[in-house]
Amino acid sequence: MSAPPPPPPKEEEEEEEGTTTTTTTKRTTKSTIDFLSACGKLKRTLRTGWTKYPGIRSVESVAEHSFRIALMAFVFGTQEEKTDDDDDDDDGLDVQKLVTLALVHDISECIVGDITPHCGVSKEEKNRLEVEAMRTLKETLGSDMGGETIERLWLEYENGSSREARVVKELDKLEMLLQASEYENEHRDVDLTEFYASCDGSFKTERAKRWVEEIMRRRPVR
Amino acid sequence: MSAPPPPPPKEEEEEEEGTTTTTTTKRTTKSTIDFLSACGKLKRTLRTGWTKYPGIRSVESVAEHSFRIALMAFVFGTQEEKTDDDDDDDDGLDVQKLVTLALVHDISECIVGDITPHCGVSKEEKNRLEVEAMRTLKETLGSDMGGETIERLWLEYENGSSREARVVKELDKLEMLLQASEYENEHRDVDLTEFYASCDGSFKTERAKRWVEEIMRRRPVR
Numbered sequence: 001m002s003a004p005p006p007p008p009p010k011e012e013e014e015e016e017e018g019t020t021t022t023t024t025t026k027r028t029t030k031s032t033i034d035f036l037s038a039c040g041k042l043k044r045t046l047r048t049g050w051t052k053y054p055g056i057r058s059v060e061s062v063a064e065h066s067f068r069i070a071l072m073a074f075v076f077g078t079q080e081e082k083t084d085d086d087d088d089d090d091d092g093l094d095v096q097k098l099v100t101l102a103l104v105h106d107i108s109e110c111i112v113g114d115i116t117p118h119c120g121v122s123k124e125e126k127n128r129l130e131v132e133a134m135r136t137l138k139e140t141l142g143s144d145m146g147g148e149t150i151e152r153l154w155l156e157y158e159n160g161s162s163r164e165a166r167v168v169k170e171l172d173k174l175e176m177l178l179q180a181s182e183y184e185n186e187h188r189d190v191d192l193t194e195f196y197a198s199c200d201g202s203f204k205t206e207r208a209k210r211w212v213e214e215i216m217r218r219r220p221v222r
Numbered sequence: 223m224s225a226p227p228p229p230p231p232k233e234e235e236e237e238e239e240g241t242t243t244t245t246t247t248k249r250t251t252k253s254t255i256d257f258l259s260a261c262g263k264l265k266r267t268l269r270t271g272w273t274k275y276p277g278i279r280s281v282e283s284v285a286e287h288s289f290r291i292a293l294m295a296f297v298f299g300t301q302e303e304k305t306d307d308d309d310d311d312d313d314g315l316d317v318q319k320l321v322t323l324a325l326v327h328d329i330s331e332c333i334v335g336d337i338t339p340h341c342g343v344s345k346e347e348k349n350r351l352e353v354e355a356m357r358t359l360k361e362t363l364g365s366d367m368g369g370e371t372i373e374r375l376w377l378e379y380e381n382g383s384s385r386e387a388r389v390v391k392e393l394d395k396l397e398m399l400l401q402a403s404e405y406e407n408e409h410r411d412v413d414l415t416e417f418y419a420s421c422d423g424s425f426k427t428e429r430a431k432r433w434v435e436e437i438m439r440r441r442p443v444r
Binding site for chain 2: 025026028029030032033035036037039040042043044058060061063064066067068070071072074075078079082095096099100103104107141144145146149150178179182210211213214215218
């Protein structure tokens with residue numbers, strides 16, 4: 001008599017609960033590290049705008065810009081909380097939201113790179129590429145493991161659909177101008193006027209206007 | 223008859239209220255940009271541990287490390303909020319605190335640099351230098367303009383005086399190990415075993431233990 005046929009392979013729903021949990025947890029852990037590793041590429045993604053100036057010898061990365069804008073967001077929000085200077089447009093900002101929006105505002109660039117107006121890519125195409133990259137990042141991390149939260153924050157920033165998002169858009173330009181003034185002071189042969197000109201009229205909040213005025217004062221006299 | 227002597231210069235308290243406010247606001251703005259500029263030095267402060275490996279051709283900056291640890295903190299905290307996996311030690315973490323602790327945990331290094339155990343500076347002296355640097359940064363920004371808040375967060379991290387601070391200390395090591403595994407995969411002649419060894423027994427939370435296990439799995443086989 002031949003041996004009985006082997007039992008059919010167990011379906012996942014038939015596994016013991018502990019085993020299923022372990023498998024899911026392992027998959028989630030792998031996804032999380034995949035996501036963090038993908039975002040790590042921002043350490044090696046240069047901010048394109050500066051690269052056409054050979055006088056700037058060490059161009060910052062997107063990760064470096066993102067670090068300082070997040071810190072700026074924290075300082076901006078904390079100062080708004082502490083002062084009441086009749087800037088109705090700045091009152092009652094959510095500091096946590098400012099910081100997290102700043103932290104994630106450029107993460108799609110770990111896939112598509114830093115596309116600037118000089119890259120020959122239309123605004124619509126840039127947005128399409130970034131939206132797609134953000135969806136990939138969400139799926140990499142897992143929608144229910146933080147992916148959806150991060151995509152939602154990114155879209156909020158991208159669409160400027162909250163006051164905090166609009167403030168972070170101003171901070172994005174402020175961080176760029178502060179970096180420009182620092183490069184100009186470090187490399188006296190470099191003139192970054194075009195960056196200041198590109199921001200004309202961008203600043204709506206009183207605090208950002210004061211900050212940009214102070215940054216302008218720091219440009220070297222030519 | 224000689225002209226009357228000029229009036230004595232006005233004391234600040236004698237100024238009209240509007241003028242005093244303007245002067246204070248200008249000083250505050252200057253202090254804020256001074257602080258953000260000082261922290262900007264972290265973009266050019268290398269993470270010392272990697273510099274003794276000439277095989278690593280592009281060593282990350284403290285700003286780059288700080289960016290990813292802040293993102294890690296956000297993901298870690300968000301995942302803790304979304305799951306209930308009986309990790310009593312990880313439950314109910316404050317995500318906002320995790321992110322801001324991560325963001326500021328190394329900022330004293332913009333003044334003292336990244337001092338490692340191999341730099342010939344005692345642990346006590348390192349701490350003394352960093353505490354002093356942090357005080358300078360607080361005074362630069364202004365105690366009441368966010369300086370005290372940032373110093374308090376930094377001390378909370380440094381002293382590990384909250385659960386969030388202790389988690390961020392684990393994330394600090396996790397980010398280092400993830401970077402180590404990425405360097406090892408990028409530069410196959412580089413062996414960073416010492417960094418993994420230095421973290422033995424450092425991980426207490428279940429999630430961090432799972433993350434480090436996954437990172438270890440990614441090391442190239444030699």
